[in-house]
Amino acid sequence: MAWREVNFDGIVGPTHNYAGLSYGNVASAKHKGMVANPREGVLQGLEKANHLQSLGMTQGVLPPHDRPHLKTLRDHGFTGSDAEMLAAAWKASPALVANICSSATMWTANAATISPAPDTADGRTHFTPANLAAMYHRSIEARVTGRILKVMFPEGERFKHHDPLVGGTHMGDEGAANHSRFCADYGEAGVALYVYGRGAFETAADLTYPGRQTEEASRAIARMHATRGDKTLFVRQNPAAINAGAFHNDVVAVSNKNVHFYHEQAFENPDQLDRDIQAAMGDVEMQFVRVPASAVPIADAVKSYLFNSQLISAPKREGMTLILPTEVAETPSTKAYVDQLVSSGGPIAHADYLDVRQSMRNGGGPACLRLRVAMSDDDINAMGSNSILDDALTETLKAWANKHYRDRLAVDDLADPQLMEESFSALDELTQILKLGSVYDFQR
Numbered sequence: 001m002a003w004r005e006v007n008f009d010g011i012v013g014p015t016h017n018y019a020g021l022s023y024g025n026v027a028s029a030k031h032k033g034m035v036a037n038p039r040e041g042v043l044q045g046l047e048k049a050n051h052l053q054s055l056g057m058t059q060g061v062l063p064p065h066d067r068p069h070l071k072t073l074r075d076h077g078f079t080g081s082d083a084e085m086l087a088a089a090w091k092a093s094p095a096l097v098a099n100i101c102s103s104a105t106m107w108t109a110n111a112a113t114i115s116p117a118p119d120t121a122d123g124r125t126h127f128t129p130a131n132l133a134a135m136y137h138r139s140i141e142a143r144v145t146g147r148i149l150k151v152m153f154p155e156g157e158r159f160k161h162h163d164p165l166v167g168g169t170h171m172g173d174e175g176a177a178n179h180s181r182f183c184a185d186y187g188e189a190g191v192a193l194y195v196y197g198r199g200a201f202e203t204a205a206d207l208t209y210p211g212r213q214t215e216e217a218s219r220a221i222a223r224m225h226a227t228r229g230d231k232t233l234f235v236r237q238n239p240a241a242i243n244a245g246a247f248h249n250d251v252v253a254v255s256n257k258n259v260h261f262y263h264e265q266a267f268e269n270p271d272q273l274d275r276d277i278q279a280a281m282g283d284v285e286m287q288f289v290r291v292p293a294s295a296v297p298i299a300d301a302v303k304s305y306l307f308n309s310q311l312i313s314a315p316k317r318e319g320m321t322l323i324l325p326t327e328v329a330e331t332p333s334t335k336a337y338v339d340q341l342v343s344s345g346g347p348i349a350h351a352d353y354l355d356v357r358q359s360m361r362n363g364g365g366p367a368c369l370r371l372r373v374a375m376s377d378d379d380i381n382a383m384g385s386n387s388i389l390d391d392a393l394t395e396t397l398k399a400w401a402n403k404h405y406r407d408r409l410a411v412d413d414l415a416d417p418q419l420m421e422e423s424f425s426a427l428d429e430l431t432q433i434l435k436l437g438s439v440y441d442f443q444r
């Protein structure tokens, strides 16, 4: 049976904006208050997906969430019509409205942790939506994410869904952004690497920025997914990386099959980690591409998002391909590094640069924008929605974005009830296009 990596890219939401909500995320803070272009965001995302498809990859999409999230307002005691609640909330706290309007759901690497069927005890693919407890604007995502995933991957003999972890920031979980899977091929048993920022019950005095993921959360997910103990590893992210702005491990490391591409400051003891991964992989030889700080200072890695690239095995190419943000080409150290990397004769042979600036300004590169799922043909056939892109669906989504989305959005526009109406009618139509049913709170 043929197996492949399917990338499910998040579609940018109609209220995409720059409110600077994520403490510890350098780009989000830097671009606070800028005018966003949600329509361009969708089109940049579809362009990236289209590029991967042209390389022979299977590409899916995940929808944005309903924003403004009126259910959160209702849960906080606001009453009245939708417009009355929005107006009252804006009067009470523009910051609250910014939080319930964030389109952070586009970063689907944070949607869930996934253990594919070849790795689990019951031979099913397991999904746990990330609770994203560290940031208020993201903590409201998990329930709807779970609902969407259950429609897309119906629970049964192939797919198994778990509830997001409870326990607040003590059990903070950021999903696949802190989880790597190594394997010989996608359908073979793999090794899972969980990367956390701190222990749940200790004060991490070495962190100036939040360590969003806790070790206990990672271990809980591994237990729930019942992956093999000798093929499940846990490692702490280097505090220096978090303090430099790597709020998720995928800002300083990326993997594909038997290749681990990472910055030398991503982990405290990279030699030990290499040995542990190799031991868990057994006969399958790992290739470690460790980037020295002398070639790429960690500040350049964080600024350019070199490691927040997608590392893929494109069916139409020999050797692996990095899908990089254009910022990497504009940063001298990372451009020089990538040039020598692809000509070195190593496992990474191609570098493609794509413009995802609307997302990058909020700290989301190509890797943040996608949720990877290793799937067999039978898994794809068992999906419950119309989420796999072909040319027709791509064209439909482009037309949909052009019809509904604004090309200019300032933070103050979030108070506009007309924007709310536009957002809900766009999302209502999207659930029909993607055959998702009534997954949003405003549809229930």
Ligand SMILES: N=C(N)NCCC[C@H](NC(=O)CCC(=O)O)C(=O)O
Binding pocket: 017, 018, 019, 020, 021, 022, 025, 028, 102, 104, 107, 109, 110, 135, 138, 177, 247, 248, 250, 251, 362, 363, 364, 365, 367, 368, 369
């Ligand atoms: N690295 C991965 N996998 N994902 C990137 C997530 C970026 C996101 N930015 C934001 O949420 C900013 C939103 C704002 O400021 O409006 C975050 O910090 O959680």
